[in-house]
Amino acid sequence: MTWDESIARIPADVEQPDKIIGSFTARQVAIVFGTGAALYAAYTAISDHVPLVACAAVAIPVAVTAILLAVGQRDGISLDRYVLAAIRHQRSPKHLVSSLEDIPMPPTWIAAGSQRPPAPLKLPARGVVGDGLVDLGPDGIAAVAEVSTVSFALRTPDEQDALVAVFGRCLNSLSGPAQILVRAERVDLTETVASLRDNARELPHPALASAALEHADFLQELSARHELLRRQVLLIVREPVIGANGSDVAAARALRRLDEASRVLGSCGLTARLLDARAVAALLASCFDPSAPSLPDDDIALPGEVITTGGTW
Template structure:
């Protein structure tokens, strides 16, 4: 069994069908150009042109960059270059105001609608995706195999393999290294040391705060975070949205297509995440399913890992904030 099960099959001379097709098209173009221009251009110039075509074909067929074949990488680069780079959270691109003078073809295009893969996050942490799937996130710790005996290592690997074999849909394992803010911990210790009555504890707390400040100046500490995303297909048939859904778009008319085709009460992704947490706990891994706030923080940290997470209890920028109703007193 090959190590890479996703590797394409080879057709001839260790080349895949895609590589052979690229080389065949390049050879056909070179032969056609040689036959058409042989009576017009000198042979050295034709040979140089055919050599350039051959080099380009070999680079496209055999070259790789960022783990992708060169032709696919170039196709993705062209698609990225033609895609709009200025995006807006509005559902449709808004025209410029009438008081703004715009050119027929402005140099800076107007922002295009931002299409996010997720439409809403429930309070229990279930994420509703636009592709007809729901997902949940499991935060897990790691296990040091080097400190285990060979029998324990075999048991851990077999347990991990059983969890992989139990998957009915593709899952995602994300391992990130995020910076740790030691200065905030040091400032908290300094504030705590000023309120301690015992001078010995106050000195120890101040010394530890100074150590954290020194460590933050000399090093860039990182913490490793392991997240497992477990998707699950949704059920269609009921055109209603759960009330406890916290959508990033408050208006119902701006909900993404397919978001209303979910059956209320279905928590397939949440149940699958809980099963994953139980399976990993048998391997000595501390795993927990993230709730809505924790899932939001994890997604925000993945998008911008160097920005501190928003404190819990604070409303989102687009959330509608209301206060208690005011009581009117009647004047007599």
């Protein structure tokens, strides 16, 4: 029995669309040939009544536009999808509010002009429930854990093979949807610098105090000259909700899957810490505004909590 040892090229981008004719995908072929067929049908219908020059004056701009939409790109997105996204953005409401109900129209005596009324903001996350679980509504329950990192380059080849084997075993043990998210967030060294200056006064030797103050000055100068970032690795697992008591069952399954993943990752020196409700709320808030500095967990209010101010009356 012989095997055909023909080589099949697999693109690095597994989501890259297949080529149908030459370097054209099915979407590009449909745009170009669909426009050509429509122009030819229109020409055969009106060729006896309209001069050829007039038909060409109308057909050439339409054909050029179709070719540009098919082969052109903007920011890595094809022009046809870019134009459709721009049209949807133009027609969609711009003022959104966090309400699960439809927003009523304003009274007629309010001079609202031509501005559209607010629309409900539809998010995939309904809220943060107990133990830091994220309620995704019909999509189920998600649990989020922060995973530490290890230095792969500093390990020996045998240790690197062991790490790869453990990570592969962790991937093979997945029994449901999971996501590994690596995100960058800003680092604020204000509290670190202040802590170093305060603790330097209590050090037993003047040389240690001087070194601590110099290190505090170095960190302050470093944060002033550079935008400091840190990497955060998150492991998110999701479980669907099935049945009347599906939320409790899905939450238990999600927590059990994270516990199993933490035990497997612990074999290669990684620790997975389940985020509590405040940490998850802070994480979701930072995802809406990644450029803003992160807030302390104590400054994040959970859903249903009463927000008070510390001012004097």
